[in-house]
Amino acid sequence: MITIIVPVYNAEETLPKCLSSLVYDGVPDAEFILVDDGSTDHSGSICDSFCAENSNARVIHQANGGLSSARNAGFAAVDNLDLDRWVWFVDSDDVIAPGSLSSLDKYTKETDADAIHFECTSFKGTDSPCWGNDLEGCGSIVTGPEFLSGTYSMRFDHYLWLFLFRSTTLNRLERWRENRGLDGLCNEDYSLFEDLVFIEELMQSACRSVLCIPHEFYGYRQSALSMSHVVNPCFADSALRALRYIDRFDVPDSDRRAKELMQIALLFNAYRAAGQDEESVQLRAAICGEIEHRVRLFGVFRLPQRLFVRYVALKSGFGDILLKRRGVSR
Structure with a gap:
């Protein structure tokens, strides 16, 4: 049944x-x-x-x-x-x-x-x-x-x-x-x-x-209104906490690289969901810090090209400029 x-x-x-x-x-x-x-x-x-x-x-x-x-x-x-x-x-x-x-x-x-x-x-x-x-x-x-x-x-x-x-x-x-x-x-x-x-x-x-x-x-x-697409600091905070939570679960050595890459990629989505409003500055900083920490441990030049480009855009501030131009805000 x-x-x-x-x-x-x-x-x-x-x-x-x-x-x-x-x-x-x-x-x-x-x-x-x-x-x-x-x-x-x-x-x-x-x-x-x-x-x-x-x-x-x-x-x-x-x-x-x-x-x-x-x-x-x-x-x-x-x-x-x-x-x-x-x-x-x-x-x-x-x-x-x-x-x-x-x-x-x-x-x-x-x-x-x-x-x-x-x-x-x-x-x-x-x-x-x-x-x-x-x-x-x-x-x-x-x-x-x-x-x-x-x-x-x-x-x-x-x-x-x-x-x-x-x-x-x-x-x-x-x-x-x-x-x-x-x-x-x-x-x-x-x-x-x-x-x-x-x-x-x-x-x-x-x-x-x-x-x-x-x-x-x-x-x-x-839908542009689905949770995975909408800009909402609460969703971004949830994403950050969720990705930190699954760190508690150990995985075989053969899966560590893939899991870390998945988490880094999803953190970029969380950063986008945080929006560009003034009240989300601290949240964006926390997510950015999490990305930098994980990339530092993983190795910036070991990132796949797609993630490497997103990381460079984030560090240079160009990513924020693009998000603002696209009107990514609540």
Whole structure:
């Protein structure tokens, strides 16, 4: 059985298409849990209408707590977590591919893996996704550490919506977090790079194997207002703290270089998210200092060309000039 958890916040423009894609297959034993995270538009009533029309759907209305809070509320509402069921986190501005739920249901019955990872296709605004391949075919099994190594080298993506998780695996992660005095399945301390933190914790503690299938089951809507594109010092601060947090997890020597390069690259994204306003001066300085420290340890002339150019632009101040000219501010 597959349970789809959809965190919802002010998504009235995109939510109807998201929900329509979920019920396209008509998989009889699928379950849908919508979490209205304090929406101030009509998202809550859209959720109510969907649940009224679908007996296998229910909605939770809660005060706004952020994406991870909504995911935790949805996971806590899943019944019989100790049974062999699967969980899929789907964002309310995205869609799933026609036939994906049926195909994934078959995979869950054939694999012993703790998670299933698949591909996505991107689309913009009001466009519809162009699904690029068949939904059937073989996959390959990798271990948790091998998958984590692949995220460092950008071979695999870390976004939660690209996974189907076995519920017992998520239970192991939640217990691992509880044993360390951490609340909930997802860490609610982060509003950017929270998926990076989740996958680091999961693969280091609870996930023994991942079935990787090369099919596009998910449609990701690109938006200038998404958290990964918008300028917000709070997001930038979250990114900095998240990247420092995953330093706590040791990795094999063979993965150290790739992990450090990934973190340096993401720190440049955090610097951009900090914006160019006067009130973010200290935050930009902290991120810049973090980049300089890591580059110094790594070796500036060992950086790939793309990161080397960004580092030179940062040190010369030319990067800030470009950001100001592009109007990167709140």
